[in-house]
Amino acid sequence: MSRIEARFAGLRGAGRTALIPYVTAGDPEPSVTVPLLHALVEAGADLLEIGVPFSDPMADGPVIQAACERALKHHVSLHGVLDMVREFRRRDADTPIVLMGYLNPVEVMGYEDFAVAAEEAGVDGVLTVDLPPEEAGELVGALKAHGIDPIFLAAPTSDAARIETMDALGGGFLYYVSFKGVTGANRLDVQAVADKLAEIRGHTRLPVGVGFGIHDPESAARVAAVADAVVVGSALVKRIAELADAPQRIPAEAPAVIAAMRAAMDEPFSAASA
């Protein structure tokens, strides 16, 4: 059983929804990332999503674009991100790590070389935003051969046949993009998400996480009531950006965003009333 599967199985047993914070690796500078990841786990994160900075993040809104630009000022590369994962694993052998990014850095490293290096570093899942299932066969093969779960995005525009293809190719969990738009936009409609999740669950055995637009404890709790995982990116990255001039404060102060969501998600009344 993969680390991601084990984590979801444990949460299911405890009746809890997974909380998955996203941070861009190396934002605002490389030394912050590993201490921040540990602090996020302490604040209640069940899995971690680490963004690989890219020069052209087409699916991201302004908050994560700016995070990529801050990280790239320090030339944070895919190799550098894998070094961070390796360092994180020295103190944490249990929390699953998902790399999220765009295809080109992986393409340039080579699929097989990447899969070998990611497995060795301790990566559990890889989500490549601009790689739909139609083009994913080769990378999926390399990842699976090295015990890494390929994680796919499902969208409001995905039909049943596409969900079934993702289910066949993917592992770990399915990441449902809650609306048509880019990360950080304020367009979340929880009822629409609940309706689509009911449809998606008819076509996949995978747990379904929901991301895009979850920006405060209330929206986290409402989505948690219908999803298996809640992914929080821009809301956390925005807090990191506010602290960018005092990076040493980030590991201590930024995780409060996640702790507040964790508390709201675990509050039985708010979950039940959503």
Added chain:
Amino acid sequence: MATQADELEALMAQPDARGHFGPYGGRFVAETLMGPLEELRQAWEQFRADPEFLAELDEDLARFVGRPSPLYPARRWSDKLGGARVWLKREDLNHTGAHKVNNTVGQALLARRMGKKRVIAETGAGQHGVATATVAARLGMECVVYMGAEDIRRQAINVYRMRLLGAEVVSVESGSKTLKDALNEAMRDWVTNVDDTFYIIGTVAGPHPYPAMVRDFQTVIGREARAQILAQAGQRPDALIACVGGGSNAIGLFHPFLSDEAVAIYGVEGGGEGIESGRHAAPLCAGSPGVLHGNRTYLMEDADGQIIETHSVSAGLDYPGVGPEHAWLKDIGRVQYVAVTDEQALAAFHDLTRTEGIMPALESSHALAYAMQLAPTMKADQHIVVNLSGRGDKDIHTVAALEGIKV
């Protein structure tokens, strides 16, 4: 065993059903756009075979764009160069001054057939933005054009032209603030407003079906040129030359000649300050394969897979990628891709202007600069067709500034 005829036939049959030109092309976008791209492909497959749609397109190309564009024998310039006779395909005489409008007219008609009321576009120098704003004005569509903040500063006149035409021009402040960032931002708009919005991409790049669809709209250039040279010179051309940024004017000229193996074909990239300087815009000559903006193709990228900034005196060539069909034509050796420097392009700009009374765009001046190298190596009974893809009026300020003249 594949015969030579089969191989030549295969040249014309690309891309495959999923938009691949050999290993290039494809559809590398976020999941949300996969459904809408498939819808677009189906609409295009339907209308490209619909006589009523094609008649409407032909009518617009004739009466609105002013086609066919002439094939002009550059006699004095040919005499001066010595060697082959040079013919200029006059896309500069189209309405709005460049080949871009062939494509925007087609995509806007398609958008209307699909019931979309809003069109968006990316633009670098502003030519595609102006061509999009123009057709949007004519069809009464809402139009938003994304343009890098740096390009807005450099191309103030085109920004004003677009606003006169009723378009909203959005300044893109992310990344390098140029064409590639404008394309990113247009994609973000499209993924957000995909229900009512049609994205008019300006070149033969992007996710399938754009590279094939934009090519289909631009091949009118090559079809006309083929008939014109047969009628005017009494023979087919020995060589074709076109500049390549994204590559839409080039593929438009080249495609109808691809299976004609006697025709040598040259694509000319922006060599900037020289390939060896590293400051250029020549992914086919000096880049490597990767994935950007929805397709796999040759890119200007670093060892970590980050896209790097390009440099060319011509804003229309200042793009780190290139259409996937060009990537494939390079690999199979059907088209030779070369680069000329800013300095060589400027020399050609002046030479043609003084000798023929035709002021070419700086993009097209790259193709002309290569003709200046090639023609003297050929015989007097041989013929070269150069795609004069746009007029140079938009570049007067750039040329003047380079020469220290205040206009």
